[in-house]
Amino acid sequence: MTQAAPATTSGTTTFPLKFSLTPSTAARTEIEREEILADPGFGKKFTDHMVAIDWTLDEGWHNARVMPYGPLQLDPASSVLHYGQEIFEGLKAYRHADGSIWTFRPEKNAERLQRSARRLALPELSEADFIESIRQIVAVDGDWVPSAPETSLYLRPFMIANESFLGVRAAHQVGYYVIASPAGAYFSDGVAPIKIWLSTEYSRAGRGGTGAAKCGGNYAASLLPQMQAYDNGCAQVLFLDGETSSRIDELGGMNVFFVHGTDTLVTPRLTGSILEGVTRDSILQLARDRGLTVEERDVTLGEWQDGVASGAITEVFACGTAAVVTPISQLKGPNLSIGDPDAPAGEITMALRQELTDIQYGRLPDRHGWLTRLDAPAGQA
Numbered sequence: 001m002t003q004a005a006p007a008t009t010s011g012t013t014t015f016p017l018k019f020s021l022t023p024s025t026a027a028r029t030e031i032e033r034e035e036i037l038a039d040p041g042f043g044k045k046f047t048d049h050m051v052a053i054d055w056t057l058d059e060g061w062h063n064a065r066v067m068p069y070g071p072l073q074l075d076p077a078s079s080v081l082h083y084g085q086e087i088f089e090g091l092k093a094y095r096h097a098d099g100s101i102w103t104f105r106p107e108k109n110a111e112r113l114q115r116s117a118r119r120l121a122l123p124e125l126s127e128a129d130f131i132e133s134i135r136q137i138v139a140v141d142g143d144w145v146p147s148a149p150e151t152s153l154y155l156r157p158f159m160i161a162n163e164s165f166l167g168v169r170a171a172h173q174v175g176y177y178v179i180a181s182p183a184g185a186y187f188s189d190g191v192a193p194i195k196i197w198l199s200t201e202y203s204r205a206g207r208g209g210t211g212a213a214k215c216g217g218n219y220a221a222s223l224l225p226q227m228q229a230y231d232n233g234c235a236q237v238l239f240l241d242g243e244t245s246s247r248i249d250e251l252g253g254m255n256v257f258f259v260h261g262t263d264t265l266v267t268p269r270l271t272g273s274i275l276e277g278v279t280r281d282s283i284l285q286l287a288r289d290r291g292l293t294v295e296e297r298d299v300t301l302g303e304w305q306d307g308v309a310s311g312a313i314t315e316v317f318a319c320g321t322a323a324v325v326t327p328i329s330q331l332k333g334p335n336l337s338i339g340d341p342d343a344p345a346g347e348i349t350m351a352l353r354q355e356l357t358d359i360q361y362g363r364l365p366d367r368h369g370w371l372t373r374l375d376a377p378a379g380q381a
């Protein structure tokens, strides 16, 4: 890693940030922590500390710190509360069998946070500072990385506009934070296929919109269709493209894949309205490694319907950091049903899932150099 060289971000020359540490005086005891780690769920409990970095137009990024986890003080006029200028990331810290702590392709999350920042007119954080912010939270709260199978410490970096100003323009004051939340096994009783709901009324993104950015606004727009999915007995909502309502885009928070026969993997191409998942990219690589034919192209709803009917499409799955790979048994819609709700998880789906998690948890060699060790000084991985 090139850490020492100054980087240019938004016209400001920046050096790698130095983080100060204010230890929590209310940290949980080991017994309290172990109790939480025994059954953490997802996104409900948080570690004892958080990372914060300030940005202003005049000073750039500054005041990088690790501090006790706790409420933010926000002026009621803070721009994020009114105009939604916010972006986030999601990645995990994994504990390997020897106790060491690793994360998966964090440079991809750093790049994506920069792309999201550009789209939302927020300042870019350098890759070095992003990865250091992840190291810092794990350095102080590493004991919160659980060790049971398929568990992890979920890391949530995010950036908000916090200038007190009601005028409509990009904020001149911004905060970047990292919080961390222990996560249990997503599927505690074995991986179970899900049913998904086709939203025919709403899209999550349109041409020129923010679909390729990881921003809270996309999620806000997906909550009503997500509720409709629940009301129809489905776990997730599937969105079509906003222009023609014929092409498959993705789920509310996961990318989608189709297996054709036994040798071809198909996923919608990146159109600008699809979020470029790190899991998606990794699955494409693992599939190529296995000798599967990989296609990134348009997939229509009609192709899905016909493909399942004819037997050409043999497996469907969704993927993302939180649930890794989730088999899809059925797509339901207002006047539509594709697939069998009782179908078991597909073989290729499960093989890809196993291989990816084996790499993440250090059970297979890291042949693509995807892992970064977090509980050791930079450069010592």
Ligand SMILES: *Cc1c(COP(=O)(O)O)cnc(C)c1O
Pocket (backbone or CB within 6 Å): 090, 214, 250, 251, 252, 253, 254, 255, 275, 276, 277, 278, 279, 280, 319, 320, 321, 322
């Ligand atoms: C985060 C996200 C994904 C998955 O991305 P990963 O990097 O694989 O976690 C997919 N779709 C949307 C809309 C997302 O926000």
